[in-house]
Amino acid sequence: MALAQSARTHGSSAVAQAHWRTGLCPERCRLPAAMAAPAPGLISVFSSPQELGASLAQLVAQRAASCLEGNRGRFALGLSGGSLVSMLARDLPAATAPAGPASFARWTLGFCDERLVPFDHAESTYGLYRTHLLSKLPIPDSQVLTIDPALPVEDAAEDYARKLRQAFQGDTVPVFDLLILGVGPDGHTCSLFPGHPLLQEREKIVAPIGDSPKPPPQRVTLTLPVLNAAQSVIFVATGEGKAAVLKRILEDQEGALPAAMVQPRTGALCWFLDEAAARLLSVPFEKHSTL
Numbered sequence: 001m002a003l004a005q006s007a008r009t010h011g012s013s014a015v016a017q018a019h020w021r022t023g024l025c026p027e028r029c030r031l032p033a034a035m036a037a038p039a040p041g042l043i044s045v046f047s048s049p050q051e052l053g054a055s056l057a058q059l060v061a062q063r064a065a066s067c068l069e070g071n072r073g074r075f076a077l078g079l080s081g082g083s084l085v086s087m088l089a090r091d092l093p094a095a096t097a098p099a100g101p102a103s104f105a106r107w108t109l110g111f112c113d114e115r116l117v118p119f120d121h122a123e124s125t126y127g128l129y130r131t132h133l134l135s136k137l138p139i140p141d142s143q144v145l146t147i148d149p150a151l152p153v154e155d156a157a158e159d160y161a162r163k164l165r166q167a168f169q170g171d172t173v174p175v176f177d178l179l180i181l182g183v184g185p186d187g188h189t190c191s192l193f194p195g196h197p198l199l200q201e202r203e204k205i206v207a208p209i210g211d212s213p214k215p216p217p218q219r220v221t222l223t224l225p226v227l228n229a230a231q232s233v234i235f236v237a238t239g240e241g242k243a244a245v246l247k248r249i250l251e252d253q254e255g256a257l258p259a260a261m262v263q264p265r266t267g268a269l270c271w272f273l274d275e276a277a278a279r280l281l282s283v284p285f286e287k288h289s290t291l
Contacts, residue, residue, distance in 0.1 A: 041235075041269030043250060043285035045278040049087065049238045052272050055288065056236065057091035060178065063232065065099060067177045068106055076108040076168070078179040078222070080190065081125035084236060088180075089132035101138045108167050110145040110174075112181060113190040113221035114160075116153050123216055124149070153218045157208035160220055164205060173205055173229045181227070181235050184214070187245050187257030189235070191221035194257060198223065224261055231267045235259065238274040246273065247280040 046052040060077065067075040079088070096103075111125050119127040126146045134144065145167055147160045168174035181189050191209050192198055198207050201223045209219045227233065237246060248254045250271065255261065263269065278285065 041233075041271055043271045043273065043278070043281070043283065044288055045273050045275060045281075045285050046288050047275055049083075049274050051288065052236070052238065052274050053087040053091045054095075056180070056234070056272055057088065057095035059234065060088075060092060060180075061095040061099065063178050064096065064103070064107065068099075068103060074106045074108060076110070076174075076176045076178075078110045078112050078176045078230070079125075079129065080112045080180055080182045081128060082182050083238065084180060084182060085125070085128045085132055087236070089129075089136070092133065093136040096137065104137060104139045105143070107139050108143050108145065109139055110164065110167075110176070111147075112179060112227075113219055114147045114149075115216050116147070116149055116156060116218040116220065117216055118149050119146075147220050153208040153210055153220065157204075157206045157220045161204065161206040164226075171229075173225050176226070176230045178232045178234065179227060179230045181233060181259070181262065183235055183237050183242065183245065183249070183259040185241055185245050187249065187254070187259050188214070189259040189262060190227070191219040192224065192258040192261075196258075199258060199261065201225075227262045228264050229267075230264050233262060233264050233267060233269050235262075235269075235271045236273075237271070237277045240276045240279065242273075242277040243280045246271075246277055251281060251283050 044055075046055060064075040064077070111129075114125050115121075115123045117123050119130065121127060126144075145160070145163045147156045149156065151159055164174045183189050187194055191212055193213055196209070198209060198221070201207050202225060204223055205226050207221055207223050209217075209221060211217055212219050245257070245259075249257055249260045253260065273285075
């Protein structure tokens, strides 16, 4: 595994130096006590999306290995779409290869939100993962939880909730070991948008949305109770287009933005950013560069 150099910075001035292996985040981001996470969660900044992706893949692989050795003996992962698809497709197969193909039988894979389109549609999150990532990972089809895009959106949400409850038997609210989330320039995450009534949903674990401000309009999304029940949550953001909203969330602490409302009750919260996305931040963060 490649080593990374980590410096705790406040804006651009380094105040500490440390070495750690790339991707070591959960549990509790696995950092020394002296590097405790600030209120918004631990912020890690990488020099490029490529370095971020490699570290993210190592994190997933390490978290999977830890969970498979734990009491539950399984690893439950929730994925978001967008640029994460290509990022994980590039790096995750190699990162997880040492565990061997048999380990994937104990993975459970879900999706944090999904567009109500056929799986062969360009907007289908599952369809993109099936083509670019799942063809390289031997996760049994029965362990991959998807919506039924042929159903009306309300029924699709209920069907997906049923599949989650079946997969997470014993959990009042499904508890994912790791959720990987994105954040939009408007602060949305999953299909939870600013000012939308779904931000107030407390009973449903999966909700339909028929009026998404971002097309396509019909979607199915995990709700905040599920996001905040996770053992670990990683937000991933790259590019200058995310810089302004990240400042609002991580520095100005605008709590009304959906991404800012993700605050795991007992789990770890981390942010993986590239330099372009982090360029407006002056709060402390960990800067990583491959040696």
